[in-house]
Amino acid sequence: MSEPLLSLDGVEKSYPGAEAPVPVLRGVSFDLAGGETLALTGESGSGKSTLLHLVGGLDTVDGGRIRLEGRDIAGLDEAGRARLRRERVSVVFQQFNLIPSLDVAANIAFQARLSGRHDPDWTARLAARLGLEDQLRKYPEDLSGGQQQRVAIGRTLAARPRLVLADEPTGNLDEETGGRVLDLMLELVAETGAALLCVTHSPALAARMDRRLTLTGGRVA
Secondary structure (H helix, E strand, C coil): CCCCCEEEEEEEEEECCCCCCEEEEEEEEEEECCCCEEEEECCCCCCHHHHHHHHCCCCCCCEEEEEECCEECCCCCHHHHHHHHHHCEEEECCCCCCCCCCCHHHHHHHHHHHHCCCCHHHHHHHHHHCCCCCCCCCCHHHCCHHHHHHHHHHHHHHCCCCEEEEECCCCCCCHHHHHHHHHHHHHHHHHHCCEEEEECCCHHHHHCCCEEEEEECCEEC
16 A cells, blocks of 8 residues: 555644643644545634644644655754745645735746746646636736636646645635636646645535545544
Protein backbone atom coordinates (compact mmCIF):
# COMPACT_ATOMS: atom_id res chain seq x y z
CA MET A 1 0.00 0.00 0.00
CA SER A 2 1.42 3.41 -0.99
CA GLU A 3 2.18 6.04 1.63
CA PRO A 4 -0.54 8.70 2.02
CA LEU A 5 0.15 12.13 0.58
CA LEU A 6 -0.85 13.78 3.87
CA SER A 7 -0.80 12.18 7.30
CA LEU A 8 -1.80 13.76 10.63
CA ASP A 9 -0.89 11.89 13.80
CA GLY A 10 -2.09 13.14 17.19
CA VAL A 11 -2.08 16.82 16.21
CA GLU A 12 -2.66 19.19 19.13
CA LYS A 13 -3.05 22.96 19.22
CA SER A 14 -3.98 25.42 21.98
CA TYR A 15 -4.25 29.19 22.12
CA PRO A 16 -3.58 31.48 25.09
CA GLY A 17 -6.55 32.11 27.36
CA ALA A 18 -7.17 34.54 30.19
CA GLU A 19 -6.21 31.99 32.84
CA ALA A 20 -4.93 28.94 30.96
CA PRO A 21 -4.33 27.77 27.38
CA VAL A 22 -7.52 26.92 25.48
CA PRO A 23 -7.22 23.61 23.60
CA VAL A 24 -8.53 23.74 20.04
CA LEU A 25 -7.27 20.47 18.56
CA ARG A 26 -6.95 17.44 20.83
CA GLY A 27 -5.07 14.67 19.07
CA VAL A 28 -6.39 14.77 15.49
CA SER A 29 -5.28 11.91 13.22
CA PHE A 30 -6.20 11.07 9.62
CA ASP A 31 -4.65 10.33 6.24
CA LEU A 32 -5.32 11.77 2.78
CA ALA A 33 -4.26 9.97 -0.38
CA GLY A 34 -2.97 11.65 -3.52
CA GLY A 35 -5.88 12.61 -5.79
CA GLU A 36 -8.42 12.18 -2.96
CA THR A 37 -10.92 14.84 -1.88
CA LEU A 38 -11.88 15.20 1.78
CA ALA A 39 -14.44 17.46 3.45
CA LEU A 40 -13.74 18.64 6.98
CA THR A 41 -16.94 19.68 8.71
CA GLY A 42 -17.96 20.73 12.22
CA GLU A 43 -19.51 23.56 14.17
CA SER A 44 -17.89 26.98 14.42
CA GLY A 45 -15.01 26.83 16.88
CA SER A 46 -14.44 23.10 16.38
CA GLY A 47 -10.93 23.70 15.03
CA LYS A 48 -11.45 23.28 11.28
CA SER A 49 -9.70 26.46 10.12
CA THR A 50 -6.97 25.99 12.73
CA LEU A 51 -6.26 22.54 11.31
CA LEU A 52 -6.17 23.91 7.77
CA HIS A 53 -3.69 26.59 8.84
CA LEU A 54 -1.44 23.97 10.44
CA VAL A 55 -1.45 21.76 7.34
CA GLY A 56 -0.71 24.81 5.17
CA GLY A 57 2.21 25.90 7.31
CA LEU A 58 0.46 29.10 8.38
CA ASP A 59 0.81 28.06 12.05
CA THR A 60 2.72 25.48 14.09
CA VAL A 61 1.50 22.50 16.11
CA ASP A 62 1.88 22.13 19.87
CA GLY A 63 2.05 18.33 19.62
CA GLY A 64 1.79 15.49 17.13
CA ARG A 65 3.04 15.25 13.56
CA ILE A 66 1.96 16.41 10.12
CA ARG A 67 3.67 14.65 7.22
CA LEU A 68 3.39 15.64 3.57
CA GLU A 69 4.80 13.12 1.12
CA GLY A 70 6.54 11.46 4.05
CA ARG A 71 8.22 14.62 5.33
CA ASP A 72 7.40 15.96 8.77
CA ILE A 73 6.34 19.57 8.17
CA ALA A 74 5.40 20.30 11.78
CA GLY A 75 9.00 21.08 12.65
CA LEU A 76 9.75 23.37 9.71
CA ASP A 77 11.02 26.85 10.47
CA GLU A 78 9.34 29.93 9.00
CA ALA A 79 11.41 29.82 5.81
CA GLY A 80 10.63 26.14 5.35
CA ARG A 81 6.91 26.72 5.79
CA ALA A 82 7.00 29.57 3.27
CA ARG A 83 8.73 27.27 0.78
CA LEU A 84 6.08 24.62 1.43
CA ARG A 85 3.33 27.12 0.56
CA ARG A 86 5.13 28.19 -2.60
CA GLU A 87 5.97 24.76 -3.94
CA ARG A 88 3.64 22.03 -2.69
CA VAL A 89 0.55 23.42 -0.95
CA SER A 90 -1.91 26.06 -2.16
CA VAL A 91 -4.87 27.60 -0.37
CA VAL A 92 -8.25 28.78 -1.70
CA PHE A 93 -9.55 31.35 0.79
CA GLN A 94 -13.19 32.25 1.40
CA GLN A 95 -12.31 35.95 1.06
CA PHE A 96 -10.50 35.34 -2.28
CA ASN A 97 -7.37 37.30 -1.15
CA LEU A 98 -6.62 38.56 -4.64
CA ILE A 99 -4.02 41.31 -5.09
CA PRO A 100 -5.93 44.50 -6.01
CA SER A 101 -3.04 46.07 -7.94
CA LEU A 102 -2.64 43.05 -10.26
CA ASP A 103 -4.93 42.21 -13.15
CA VAL A 104 -6.58 38.80 -13.51
CA ALA A 105 -3.75 37.34 -15.61
CA ALA A 106 -1.11 38.42 -13.09
CA ASN A 107 -3.19 37.20 -10.13
CA ILE A 108 -3.57 33.75 -11.68
CA ALA A 109 0.17 33.51 -12.42
CA PHE A 110 1.30 34.98 -9.09
CA GLN A 111 1.99 31.84 -7.03
CA ALA A 112 3.32 29.90 -10.03
CA ARG A 113 5.86 32.66 -10.65
CA LEU A 114 6.87 32.68 -6.97
CA SER A 115 7.48 28.93 -7.07
CA GLY A 116 9.36 29.05 -10.37
CA ARG A 117 6.68 26.91 -12.02
CA HIS A 118 5.00 29.41 -14.30
CA ASP A 119 3.75 27.62 -17.42
CA PRO A 120 2.08 30.12 -19.78
CA ASP A 121 0.27 27.38 -21.72
CA TRP A 122 -1.18 25.80 -18.56
CA THR A 123 -2.14 29.22 -17.18
CA ALA A 124 -3.94 30.08 -20.43
CA ARG A 125 -5.77 26.74 -20.38
CA LEU A 126 -6.79 27.33 -16.78
CA ALA A 127 -8.15 30.77 -17.60
CA ALA A 128 -10.16 29.33 -20.48
CA ARG A 129 -11.53 26.47 -18.39
CA LEU A 130 -12.54 28.96 -15.70
CA GLY A 131 -14.29 31.21 -18.22
CA LEU A 132 -11.86 34.06 -17.59
CA GLU A 133 -10.19 34.44 -20.99
CA ASP A 134 -12.11 37.68 -21.63
CA GLN A 135 -11.36 39.07 -18.15
CA LEU A 136 -7.57 38.81 -18.07
CA ARG A 137 -6.88 42.57 -18.23
CA LYS A 138 -9.48 43.46 -15.63
CA TYR A 139 -8.73 44.04 -11.95
CA PRO A 140 -10.38 42.27 -8.98
CA GLU A 141 -12.63 45.25 -8.19
CA ASP A 142 -14.18 44.92 -11.68
CA LEU A 143 -15.24 41.28 -11.14
CA SER A 144 -18.25 39.61 -9.56
CA GLY A 145 -17.79 37.41 -6.48
CA GLY A 146 -18.00 34.26 -8.58
CA GLN A 147 -15.39 35.57 -11.01
CA GLN A 148 -13.07 36.52 -8.16
CA GLN A 149 -13.34 33.05 -6.68
CA ARG A 150 -12.56 31.49 -10.07
CA VAL A 151 -9.44 33.68 -10.26
CA ALA A 152 -8.46 32.47 -6.77
CA ILE A 153 -8.89 28.84 -7.88
CA GLY A 154 -6.83 29.51 -10.99
CA ARG A 155 -4.05 31.05 -8.91
CA THR A 156 -4.09 28.03 -6.60
CA LEU A 157 -3.85 25.49 -9.42
CA ALA A 158 -1.47 27.36 -11.74
CA ALA A 159 1.54 26.11 -9.76
CA ARG A 160 0.27 22.49 -9.89
CA PRO A 161 0.40 21.93 -6.10
CA ARG A 162 0.36 18.45 -4.61
CA LEU A 163 -2.22 19.52 -2.00
CA VAL A 164 -5.04 22.07 -2.29
CA LEU A 165 -6.55 23.47 0.90
CA ALA A 166 -9.91 25.21 0.60
CA ASP A 167 -11.48 27.22 3.43
CA GLU A 168 -15.23 27.62 2.76
CA PRO A 169 -14.46 28.15 -0.96
CA THR A 170 -18.09 28.94 -1.87
CA GLY A 171 -19.09 30.57 1.42
CA ASN A 172 -19.37 34.09 -0.07
CA LEU A 173 -21.29 32.99 -3.17
CA ASP A 174 -24.96 32.35 -3.82
CA GLU A 175 -25.98 28.70 -4.17
CA GLU A 176 -26.08 28.60 -7.97
CA THR A 177 -22.77 30.41 -8.46
CA GLY A 178 -21.17 28.37 -5.69
CA GLY A 179 -22.27 25.15 -7.36
CA ARG A 180 -20.71 26.15 -10.68
CA VAL A 181 -17.47 27.24 -9.01
CA LEU A 182 -17.31 23.96 -7.07
CA ASP A 183 -17.83 21.95 -10.26
CA LEU A 184 -14.91 23.73 -11.89
CA MET A 185 -12.65 23.35 -8.86
CA LEU A 186 -13.29 19.61 -8.58
CA GLU A 187 -12.73 19.09 -12.31
CA LEU A 188 -9.44 20.98 -12.29
CA VAL A 189 -8.17 19.42 -9.06
CA ALA A 190 -8.82 15.99 -10.60
CA GLU A 191 -7.04 17.04 -13.79
CA THR A 192 -3.89 18.06 -11.90
CA GLY A 193 -3.92 14.96 -9.67
CA ALA A 194 -3.80 17.05 -6.50
CA ALA A 195 -5.44 16.07 -3.24
CA LEU A 196 -8.08 18.43 -1.82
CA LEU A 197 -8.82 19.12 1.84
CA CYS A 198 -11.89 21.35 2.09
CA VAL A 199 -13.29 23.01 5.21
CA THR A 200 -17.01 23.61 4.83
CA HIS A 201 -20.31 24.11 6.66
CA SER A 202 -22.22 23.09 3.54
CA PRO A 203 -23.67 19.55 3.53
CA ALA A 204 -24.12 19.82 -0.25
CA LEU A 205 -20.46 20.67 -0.76
CA ALA A 206 -19.30 17.96 1.67
CA ALA A 207 -21.39 15.39 -0.20
CA ARG A 208 -19.37 16.06 -3.36
CA MET A 209 -16.11 14.93 -1.72
CA ASP A 210 -14.75 11.38 -1.64
CA ARG A 211 -14.81 11.34 2.16
CA ARG A 212 -16.06 13.44 5.04
CA LEU A 213 -14.65 13.93 8.55
CA THR A 214 -16.33 15.88 11.34
CA LEU A 215 -14.46 17.76 14.06
CA THR A 216 -16.23 17.92 17.41
CA GLY A 217 -14.55 19.54 20.39
CA GLY A 218 -11.19 19.42 18.66
CA ARG A 219 -11.41 15.70 17.89
CA VAL A 220 -12.39 13.69 14.83
CA ALA A 221 -15.86 12.28 15.52
